[in-house]
Amino acid sequence: MNGSRSEAKVALSTSSVYPENTAAGFEVASLLGYDGVEVMVGIDPLAADVDAVERLRDYHQIPVLAIHAPCLLVTQRVWGTDPWAKLERATQAAHRLGADIVVVHPPFRWQRSYATRFVEGVRALASAAEVTIAVENMFPWRAPGGGHFQAYRPSWDPTDLDYDHLTLDLSHAATARQDSLDLLRRWDDRLAHVHLTDGNGSAKDEHLLPGQGTQRPDLVLAELARRGYRGHVALEVNTNDLDRPRREEVLRSALTFARRHLNQLEGAA
Numbered sequence: 574m575n576g577s578r579s580e581a582k583v584a585l586s587t588s589s590v591y592p593e594n595t596a597a598g599f600e601v602a603s604l605l606g607y608d609g610v611e612v613m614v615g616i617d618p619l620a621a622d623v624d625a626v627e628r629l630r631d632y633h634q635i636p637v638l639a640i641h642a643p644c645l646l647v648t649q650r651v652w653g654t655d656p657w658a659k660l661e662r663a664t665q666a667a668h669r670l671g672a673d674i675v676v677v678h679p680p681f682r683w684q685r686s687y688a689t690r691f692v693e694g695v696r697a698l699a700s701a702a703e704v705t706i707a708v709e710n711m712f713p714w715r716a717p718g719g720g721h722f723q724a725y726r727p728s729w730d731p732t733d734l735d736y737d738h739l740t741l742d743l744s745h746a747a748t749a750r751q752d753s754l755d756l757l758r759r760w761d762d763r764l765a766h767v768h769l770t771d772g773n774g775s776a777k778d779e780h781l782l783p784g785q786g787t788q789r790p791d792l793v794l795a796e797l798a799r800r801g802y803r804g805h806v807a808l809e810v811n812t813n814d815l816d817r818p819r820r821e822e823v824l825r826s827a828l829t830f831a832r833r834h835l836n837q838l839e840g841a842a
Contacts, residue, residue, distance in 0.1 A: 578801075578837060580802070583607055583769075583806050584807040584808070585602040585609075585824065588616050589811075595620040602635055603633040605825045610637050611637075611640070612670075627669065638807070639766060639807060640663050641675075642676065656684055661702070663677070664704045668702070674707055674805060675707070679725045679726065681724055692734055699738070708738070710751075729749065732756065732759055739764055739766075741793075742809070743769065744779055747772025753789070754796060757797070765804050769810075769827070770808070773786045774787060782827055783831070806835070
């Protein structure tokens with residue numbers, strides 16, 4: 574790594590402590606020394622209660638850096654069923670909690686009216702709400718017998734669409750069999766947010782710890798440092814099968830990994 578240093582803040586996604594809840598996410602992030610939290614809305618009922626999240630923020634004295642809008646199949650009824658109203662509510666939560674990034678997935682193909690004006694609508698909402706809405710890269714769904722199902726419109730790949738701001742998720746890139754470092758370079762200054770994770774190219778969205786897959790997160794972070802990246806890097810990994818002590822251990826190691834390769838540790842080279 575060269576001598577460049579990234580000013581990025583390293584956040585913990587509350588999804589990284591699942592099946593523990595949002596309160597545990599704040600507790601662990603504060604305990605381990607993360608710079609802040611990304612709230613995954615819908616991971617549990619608490620995450621959708623902005624008053625409760627605000628109390629957690631104040632109690633643990635750790636900032637909310639990003640809000641992940643409820644975009645998953647399992648969160649389709651969180652904050653209602655109108656996707657635009659949900660996204661607008663996410664921007665309102667960001668303002669209330671002091672976050673400067675809202676992460677959103679592209680629409681599912683069956684959300685036809687939402688998908689038809691999604692690109693233009695995201696830009697208009699971000700401008701009106703005065704918050705950055707960063708559209709996340711997704712992946713084609715693979716059928717068991719081979720072939721792909723295009724679940725997202727206008728596309729799972731935001732690269733060639735006219736979005737102002739993008740979120741790079743390394744696990745999603747692996748599932749799509751793309752290269753995260755290549756995407757970072759192609760997106761250039763449209764990159765506004767990073768989900769630090771990893772994957773091996775499985776049809777399953779793995780969300781491995783950084784360094785356990787093939788996406789070369791060390792080089793991705795080094796490139797961010799070289800560019801003087803000032804956005805957020807949010808650890809979004811799967812620790813479902815770990816108990817609390819082991820979960821804390823791997824999340825502490827992942828924080829060290831991020832800061833080392835962002836050149837934020839004394840003696841980093």
